Amino acid sequence: MPLNPNFLERLVLFRLNKGPAPMLDLFGAASFESVSLALELGLFESLAGAEAPLTAAALADRLDAHPDGLATLCNFLVAEGYLTTEEDGYRLTGMTETWLLAASETDMGPWLAFWNDLVFPFWERELETAVREGEPSRSIYEWFDEQPGRWEVAQAGFRAAASLLVDDVVDAVTVPGGSTRLIDVGGGHGLYAVELCRRHPNLSATVFDLPGAVAAVDDEIPDAVADQVSTRAGDYRTDDLGDGYDVALLFNIIHAHDPTENTALFERVADSLAPGGRIIVLDQWEGSGRTSVSRAGLRFVALTYLTTLGATVYAHEEVTSWLRDAGFGDVTRRSVGPLSGLALVEATKR
Ligand SMILES: C[S@@+](CC[C@H](N)C(=O)[O-])C[C@H]1O[C@@H](n2cnc3c(N)ncnc32)[C@H](O)[C@@H]1O
Structure with missing residues (x-):
């Protein structure tokens, strides 16, 4: 320990x-x-x-x-x-x-392996550059593309972290009655989309992610929801997201981008939503650490985002203003779990 x-x-x-x-x-x-x-x-x-x-x-x-x-x-x-x-x-x-046992529902082994095999080796290469220059020489996602197997380790790690939170997150998410189509933008392993489809049998979900990520997770969709959940490979900054969605999840992705990119992403998501559609953003938020462990956790992820992506954690007020600029209203915020430091910000397309 x-x-x-x-x-x-x-x-x-x-x-x-x-x-x-x-x-x-x-x-x-x-x-x-x-x-x-x-x-x-x-x-x-x-x-x-x-x-x-x-x-x-x-x-x-x-x-x-x-x-x-x-x-x-x-x-x-x-x-x-x-x-x-x-x-x-x-x-x-x-x-x-x-x-730390594979049979446990709360197994963090793949999350630790992700840090040991990928994130800390990437820190060793890029921490100093990021501190001196303000960003790494390339993003960790570009580095994953360079060697077979890295995306698998990464998505197994993201999945293990998400599996600790998925029930709390899905309990806190609002899926308006009558919603039938959801997009999980940068959804990776797809765990959140899968759990929402389990709870809402009329829902179908598209997990949108980079080609390397989609290739790593394509076989992982459980049979029980296989006809509800599909994957779509692309870059959410430039490629077509599709349209007519009722709900869009943006979980743990805005920390990878600067304010201009995030506002542009929110605008693209607004275009992909049906009138009255919901956007739901999950992330760590600046100022959210209330205990010494959660404060250290927040500073730790901020340093990680700087080193791996050249980005940071944002205050939810900032994110709210990008959402308004992108055409969303009725913005609400809700914390997730007592210790995670995560919160959901939800808004409706005007
Ligand atoms: C930190 S993971 C979050 C995964 C999942 N949403 C979650 O909360 O557990 C970020 C995800 O965004 C994806 N991603 C990053 N940049 C992307 C881009 N430009 N287009 C599509 N997906 C992207 C990554 O491949 C990764 O799966």
Whole structure:
């Protein structure tokens, strides 16, 4: 975990500044590397599949690793809260069972793999450029296009993150009665469109995304909604979105663009909507962090958007004014989940 300093340690490190608190960041970096390797090796899945705790030697045998190397890794994972140790071997903690097993509905493994395999390697190349120049030398999406497999890892990561939020988001979304057609702009994995179609059997949805993304997710639409959900490949800034939609989702995409591009995108979406159609924007919003963790989360995503896309988080007042400029009215805002820092902004085509 997420190291959890005790009272005395918090006092010494944070209050009195009598010890080097940056050491905790060092442990955090090592912990992320170790958990990523454990996921790659299948260490957590092996322990989950075993009937009893496993020793390092037994685990090493299953994972084709060195017993001493594996013991050292496991001991660090114990200290970080991912494993517990007993006389007869290692076990998973509840945290690992809940958040890092493929069988769990809240499995974040693909999200961590997305960061380990793609986002942090991209930070290494582009963080300094983005800070010095104000943007990376190219966007992370262009970089995904350069190597087969990157889009799959990315969409699996986006899907894992979305699966933690999908119920809260879909509960909060307004789909007016009588709506039959929805477009999920930059919808990627399509999880939100799929869940909305499940709840609204008369709805059909088009998931619109870049060709590489669509190719990576095309086989992932569940059979139960296969006749309701289709994909369409293109660039939402320039390609035809179609028309006559009742609802348009723009989830986690406006942070990739500057204000002029976002206003132009809202205008294109307005053109694709039927009269009275709804636009629903989901994102992190400037000023939304109310706790220390959510404030740090917001600053973390802002730095990520700068580094990967040359963009940022926006205040919802700003987004409201672009929506008005693009021909939308009746703008409302609703928070999603207690800790996510996400909110939905909805508006109606005038
Ligand atoms: C952060 S992901 C969000 C995915 C999904 N909407 C969600 O909220 O989980 C951004 C998505 O926008 C897509 N995207 C980015 N630029 C695009 C463009 N110019 N045209 C179409 N899709 C784009 C990406 O491929 C990716 O699937």
